[in-house]
Amino acid sequence: MNNIIEPTSEKHQSSQVVNNNPFYDPTLIKRHNKAKRFKFFTIASIAFAIGFLVFFLADMVVKGLPAFQQTYVQVNVTYNEKTIASPRKAIDKKYRRIVSRAWLRNIPKLVEVSPELINTTRKTWVLANHQIDQYMKGHYYKIKDKQLKLIQQMEQQANIKLKFNSLFFTHGDSKIPENSGILSATIGSILTLIVTMLTAFPLGVMTAVYLEEFAEDNRWTQLIEVNINNLAAIPSILFGLLGLAVFINLLGMPRSSPLVGGLTLALMTLPIIIVSSRAALRSVPDSIRQAGYGLGLTKVQVVQDHVLPLAFPGIMTGSIIGMAQAMGETAPLIIIGMIAFIPDSPGSIFEAATVMPAQIFTWAGMPERAYVERTAAGIMILLSVLISLNTLAIILRKKLEVKW
Amino acid sequence: MLPTEKEKLNLILNEIMKLGTTTLTMNQVILESLERCDTCALNKIKKIPKKERYESIDTIDNLIIKVFALYTPEARDLRELIAFLKITNEFDRIANSCNSFIRDFPNSLTDDVDKDFILEYAIPLQKSSVNALTYALKLIELTDKESVDDYYKQVVIEESKNDDLYKIIEKSLLKKINSDMNLTKDYQDIMAALRRLEKIADRALSIATLMHYAKVGGAMGRV
Amino acid sequence: MTKKMDHRSNDVTGQKPLKHSLLNSKIMVQGLNLYYGDNQALKTIDIDLYENKITALIGPSGCGKSTFLRCLNRMNDLISSVRVEGSVIIDGKNIYDKDVDEVSVRKRVGMVFQQPNPFPKSIYDNVSYAPLKHGMVKKGHKCDDLVEKSLLQAGLWSEVKDKLAQPGTSLSGGQQQRLCIARTIAVQPDVILMDEPTSALDPISTEKIETLMLELKEKYTIVIVTHNMQQAGRVADHTAFFHMGELIEYADTETIFINPGRKKTEDYITGRYG
Numbered sequence: 001m002n003n004i005i006e007p008t009s010e011k012h013q014s015s016q017v018v019n020n021n022p023f024y025d026p027t028l029i030k031r032h033n034k035a036k037r038f039k040f041f042t043i044a045s046i047a048f049a050i051g052f053l054v055f056f057l058a059d060m061v062v063k064g065l066p067a068f069q070q071t072y073v074q075v076n077v078t079y080n081e082k083t084i085a086s087p088r089k090a091i092d093k094k095y096r097r098i099v100s101r102a103w104l105r106n107i108p109k110l111v112e113v114s115p116e117l118i119n120t121t122r123k124t125w126v127l128a129n130h131q132i133d134q135y136m137k138g139h140y141y142k143i144k145d146k147q148l149k150l151i152q153q154m155e156q157q158a159n160i161k162l163k164f165n166s167l168f169f170t171h172g173d174s175k176i177p178e179n180s181g182i183l184s185a186t187i188g189s190i191l192t193l194i195v196t197m198l199t200a201f202p203l204g205v206m207t208a209v210y211l212e213e214f215a216e217d218n219r220w221t222q223l224i225e226v227n228i229n230n231l232a233a234i235p236s237i238l239f240g241l242l243g244l245a246v247f248i249n250l251l252g253m254p255r256s257s258p259l260v261g262g263l264t265l266a267l268m269t270l271p272i273i274i275v276s277s278r279a280a281l282r283s284v285p286d287s288i289r290q291a292g293y294g295l296g297l298t299k300v301q302v303v304q305d306h307v308l309p310l311a312f313p314g315i316m317t318g319s320i321i322g323m324a325q326a327m328g329e330t331a332p333l334i335i336i337g338m339i340a341f342i343p344d345s346p347g348s349i350f351e352a353a354t355v356m357p358a359q360i361f362t363w364a365g366m367p368e369r370a371y372v373e374r375t376a377a378g379i380m381i382l383l384s385v386l387i388s389l390n391t392l393a394i395i396l397r398k399k400l401e402v403k404w
Numbered sequence: 405m406l407p408t409e410k411e412k413l414n415l416i417l418n419e420i421m422k423l424g425t426t427t428l429t430m431n432q433v434i435l436e437s438l439e440r441c442d443t444c445a446l447n448k449i450k451k452i453p454k455k456e457r458y459e460s461i462d463t464i465d466n467l468i469i470k471v472f473a474l475y476t477p478e479a480r481d482l483r484e485l486i487a488f489l490k491i492t493n494e495f496d497r498i499a500n501s502c503n504s505f506i507r508d509f510p511n512s513l514t515d516d517v518d519k520d521f522i523l524e525y526a527i528p529l530q531k532s533s534v535n536a537l538t539y540a541l542k543l544i545e546l547t548d549k550e551s552v553d554d555y556y557k558q559v560v561i562e563e564s565k566n567d568d569l570y571k572i573i574e575k576s577l578l579k580k581i582n583s584d585m586n587l588t589k590d591y592q593d594i595m596a597a598l599r600r601l602e603k604i605a606d607r608a609l610s611i612a613t614l615m616h617y618a619k620v621g622g623a624m625g626r627v
Numbered sequence: 628m629t630k631k632m633d634h635r636s637n638d639v640t641g642q643k644p645l646k647h648s649l650l651n652s653k654i655m656v657q658g659l660n661l662y663y664g665d666n667q668a669l670k671t672i673d674i675d676l677y678e679n680k681i682t683a684l685i686g687p688s689g690c691g692k693s694t695f696l697r698c699l700n701r702m703n704d705l706i707s708s709v710r711v712e713g714s715v716i717i718d719g720k721n722i723y724d725k726d727v728d729e730v731s732v733r734k735r736v737g738m739v740f741q742q743p744n745p746f747p748k749s750i751y752d753n754v755s756y757a758p759l760k761h762g763m764v765k766k767g768h769k770c771d772d773l774v775e776k777s778l779l780q781a782g783l784w785s786e787v788k789d790k791l792a793q794p795g796t797s798l799s800g801g802q803q804q805r806l807c808i809a810r811t812i813a814v815q816p817d818v819i820l821m822d823e824p825t826s827a828l829d830p831i832s833t834e835k836i837e838t839l840m841l842e843l844k845e846k847y848t849i850v851i852v853t854h855n856m857q858q859a860g861r862v863a864d865h866t867a868f869f870h871m872g873e874l875i876e877y878a879d880t881e882t883i884f885i886n887p888g889r890k891k892t893e894d895y896i897t898g899r900y901g
């Protein structure tokens with residue numbers, strides 16, 4: 001009964017509303033609902049994307065954080081001539097399997113640096129084996145029972161500890177997992193990027209200035225424009241092949257060097273810089289140029305003193321974004337050989353080097369379990385660098401924006 | 405307002421004042437000659453030749469048109485310029501009336517008519533005309549509303565005085581005609597001449613009405 | 628160059644009107660044709676613009692008045708599809724001759740645009756930039772004097788003398804336009820072209836700039852394009868009416884506004900156009 005009554009009263013109400021309210025429009029309800037559904041879908045997509053991002057980041061962080069800690073054991077180390085010659089003998093037999101080979105290898109150098117250590121026996125914190133390390137971190141390990149007991153004993157004696165892994169940041173790559181670090185890759189990345197920027201930035205900006213300000217609007221320039229846009233879409237690995245063919249084979253530049261890597265990445269970044277610089281130049285209002293010409297200035301004066309300074313923030317932003325992209329490129333650099341095992345940091349742009357993404361790729365392929373966390377840690381560091389570069393771009397753009 | 409526009413408006417105002425002053429002076433001279441009973445002197449009053457009058461009126465009119473074309477004046481400026489455009493006409497008619505009076509009155513004062521009687525009325529008649537015209541001219545240069553209203557009232561008073569005076573003269577002269585039918589034409593000529601003087605006051609009132617409209621606003625027409 | 632006595636103010640064709648006996652021709656335009664690609668935008672324009680006078684170019688949108696104005700300082704050369712025939716003779720030399728550098732033309736014939744477009748630099752730099760580049764003054768005392776003089780002439784000095792270091796864009800619209808005028812004057816041109824200089828401004832700023840124009844005409848020859856006829860009436864000595872790329876009538880401003888010779892002119896003036 002209620003149902004029968006309600007519609008009429010609703011109708012009565014709505015007709016009353018119609019009588020009193022000149023803005024009443026029943027079709028609006030449908031439109032508002034449609035808008036609400038649309039809004040819901042957009043929010044859902046963002047939530048989805050954020051969810052994925054959060055999942056990915058969480059996974060990385062969880063896997064990577066342990067890499068920033070390293071297990072050290074406290075044992076007696078004997079420094080004398082015998083042990084310098086044969087470092088294995090510097091510590092007690094029962095601990096030999098536990099400590100890291102790399103640390104033992106380093107004893108002669110240690111003695112060289114601090115000669116007072118000779119003929120002494122000290123209790124020192126020594127880098128532990130990567131299997132021990134994995135055990136301490138709660139991951140899968142392969143340790144013989146005898147050693148396991150020893151370790152448990154040491155735990156009780158507090159002779160085994162997890163410390164901050166500073167040598168992750170000071171060592172280069174190594175076949176011994178506990179000894180490996182990201183330093184050489186970082187330096188390689190920096191050198192490569194410097195070469196990239198020094199090549200791509202001037203070339204790109206000047207090309208953009210020419211195309212935008214000086215070139216006539218004919219078939220040739222249109223052709224060039226189309227080609228530049230296409231270049232930006234070419235798979236990056238092809239640039240690697242180009243680099244291999246031209247720089248290494250034809251010009252004979254040192255393989256795997258930041259020089260070749262930088263030049264290859266420059267080729268890749270060039271289209272991006274050109275396109276964004278052109279957009280920045282185009283965004284300078286034409287009235288400024290007209291004012292300049294009206295005062296009897298030459299084209300070069302107008303471009304140099306008025307247009308470029310105004311376009312500069314946009315150019316900077318585009319370049320930094322291009323640089324951030326170049327930093328994360330792996331495929332072209334693999335082709336030119338930067339995937340090789342490079343333990344030492346490169347001293348110049350002509351020496352062999354590796355870059356951070358390549359390093360991560362290498363570590364991801366290593367069999368030892370200890371490399372898993374290092375891969376994740378490497379990704380975290382690379383991501384932080386990229387995010388800070390992009391943030392820098394945004395800050396610079398906001399700060400240097402000229403208000404009209 | 406651009407200086408060029410201001411210049412032209414000032415120029416128009418000066419020309420109007422010049423024209424007004426010339427007209428007023430002529431009327432004052434007429435009054436003086438009447439007062440001195442010197443009807444011959446009336447003949448000697450220099451009439452402003454038509455050509456000269458038209459020249460100065462045309463100058464003013466064309467100036468006003470120029471200002472309308474170039475500057476599209478509004479509000480008070482618009483009202484003033486329209487008023488000036490019409491006032492030039494009024495001054496012309498006053499001058500015409502004066503000229504006609506100067507031409508006709510001495511001739512109509514034959515020895516048979518009662519000169520003293522006529523002059524007794526003619527003088528106050530012209531006096532009130534002169535007063536009306538003086539106040540009307542003053543209105544042209546005024547700006548504040550209260551003074552405008554005051555002066556306008558004065559003009560109205562003088563004009564009605566003038567009207568009444570003329571009615572009295574008419575009645576008296578008609579009486580004179582009745583008493584001596586031979587002098588009908590003479591007295592009629594005199595009445596015609598004196599009517600000219602009465603018209604001057606009417607014109608002065610028109611000028612004052614136009615200036616009142618210009619300064620105070622409203623719609624054009626009798627207040 | 629002075630012209631011989633020829634008092635025709637409008638002839639029937641309307642094309643070779645207004646030869647004044649007492650006025651100097653600063654700019655003589657002869658047989659000017661302009662093409663945007665295949666489209667003819669200006670058709671055989673013949674006109675003399677007189678020295679130290681303000682000439683207004685009026686006409687409906689798209690009639691070619693701005694295009695014509697830009698021919699006077701060769702700004703149309705910046706557009707690649709433009710082709711110009713005929714001559715524009717300034718001080719006896721055709722500016723379209725091969726041996727004339729367009730940059731030097733623009734130094735003598737300055738331009739003020741519709742939208743105020745000060746450089747995003749300080750007020751001082753806005754005015755001093757071009758003279759420094761042209762080598763007219765060196766940085767320092769002389770430059771300061773030039774900036775002050777230009778700003779004084781533009782009627783802006785008293786308002787900005789304490790804030791010369793502030794950006795030009797921080798001024799109001801009317802002040803910005805006066806800054807652009809100061810900037811143009813600083814280069815010491817002979818002619819100032821103005822393309823609808825006050826159409827983006829409010830009435831009070833407009834009046835300030837119109838007063839400024841009347842002062843400037845003592846020293847400069849001014850040609851202004853305006854779509855506001857009343858502005859032509861207020862400031863211009865001579866007015867030229869353009870329609871569809873042709874010069875229909877050119878005469879004293881009074882004549883155009885009170886007694887236009889051509890029906891087209893009258894239709895436009897009275898608003899019966901179109």
